[in-house]
Amino acid sequence: MAQVEATTERIIAADAETVFDALADYKDVRGKVLTGHFSEYEVREGGDGEGSLVHWKLQATSKRVRDCLLEVTEPTDGQLVEKDRNSSMVTTWTVTPAGEGKSKAVVTTVWDGAGGIGGFFERTFAPKGLGRIYDEVLQNLATEVEK
Secondary structure (H helix, E strand, O other), rough: OEEEEEEEEEEEEOOOOOOHHHEOOOOOOHHHHOOOOEEEEEEEEEOHHHOOEEEEEOOOOOOEEEEEEEEEEEOOOEEEEEOOOOOOOOEEEEEEEEEOOOOOEEEEEEOOOOOOOHHHHHHHHHHHHHHHHHOOOOHHHHHHOOO
């Protein structure tokens, strides 16, 4: 099994604190910026960054649905980490300043991929598909915070 990684980033016309606070707001903002690939969104504990427990289903393809139960931590300033209790998947959101009134948001998801030929296809196609999904989420986030 090889580790699979998908990364995407976006410059957002809002300061880093505003963008980070919006990302960490699982009660109000996060559910609004998710795409149609996410369903059954539910905040089970917390709702504001560190200590939150959030559930959703992520439908990456017509056949591939992940039932995610995410524990949220904030290991460093500007970083949110969502560890899935149901799999090896870990998503890290990093928000840093990118000039006056702008920030750079980077989202990286890693997980242990399948072996064999299935694993080859997963390593080849899954990062691109997940990257497109998170690019849409970042676009929605930008629309939300640039109001």
